[in-house]
Amino acid sequence: MTAPTRVLIVDDHRLVRSGFSLILSVEEDLEVVGEANDGAEAVRLTRELRPDVVLMDVQMPVMDGIEATRRIVADDLARVVILTTFDQDDYVFAGLGAGASGFLLKNADAEHLVEAVRAVAGGHALLAPEVTRRVIAQMTGPPGTNGAAAAASGVQDPRLDELTPRELEVLGLVGRGLSNAEVAARLFVGEATVKTHLSNVFAKLHLRDRVQAVVLAYEAGLILPGDAEDPSRD
CATH class of the missing domain: 1.10.10.10 (Winged helix-like DNA-binding domain superfamily/Winged helix DNA-binding domain)
Incomplete structure (x- = not known):
């Protein structure tokens, strides 16, 4: 049996992390291995827990999601999907420039979130259509x-x-x-x-x-x- 995809959820709002965790945990092929509330903790936990995919918020204290993504990708620790409520070009291009494998808005439905994690874990880049157009x-x-x-x-x-x-x-x-x-x-x-x-x-x-x-x-x-x-x- 194939091991489940290990996911780390990073967001400075506990309710957001809990919501993502609830969505992903019901999938047999996905396993939430940890949560972080800022970018610095995300980098540390990625090194410690070795997730396959990191769901990364952008605006967080201590270290933002763009810098955390850059460090995680530079050391080839995991693939990163950036999730944000901010539908703005600077976040999109900064995230892609940092090496993110995917970019979805937080208002994406549960099905798209799950598909994003699976796609990125499988080695595919993933962009929402509105992001692709920009x-x-x-x-x-x-x-x-x-x-x-x-x-x-x-x-x-x-x-x-x-x-x-x-x-x-x-x-x-x-x-x-x-x-x-x-x-x-x-x-x-x-x-x-x-x-x-x-x-x-x-x-x-x-x-x-x-x-x-x-x-x-x-x-x-x-x-x-x-x-x-x-x-x-x-």
Whole structure:
């Protein structure tokens, strides 16, 4: 039997920690191994308890979540998912720059929280769609540049030449901020099939994670900036 994923919860509000713990503890494949109320304690407990995933608040006393994430990731102690009520770009980019593997808002429902922990534990980067769209805007520049210019040229970016038509389609949908489940529903295939296609895309294009895939999709002109504003639309 596979050992459960070990999770450390970090937040300076006890009720928040208790709520996350309650959600995760009912899952057979997840185990909450500890709680911390500030970044310094998070770093110490990560070294001591060796969790697989740390759920990290941003604004905390003693040491904030960004610095704690940076120290944890630098020493390869665990993967970090940043959870915050602050839907602000500076937190997003600081967290990703510190090496966080995921970023979700605290108002995400229980199902998404559990999925986030599982995805990150499995080695996948995870971003909420609204965060993905801001990453795109920050990293690809204003409308009319990069992807728009590439699309206007009518010439496919040579980086995409190795992809099959289906892999191109999957990359485009991921670039619009859709989850694997949403891509599967859109293409009428199984989620496992989507994961296989996405793994092939990562391997062929030498991408580390979903964020890099999104940025490349825009840079290559596969999708345009407006395409990501509403992942649910056709």
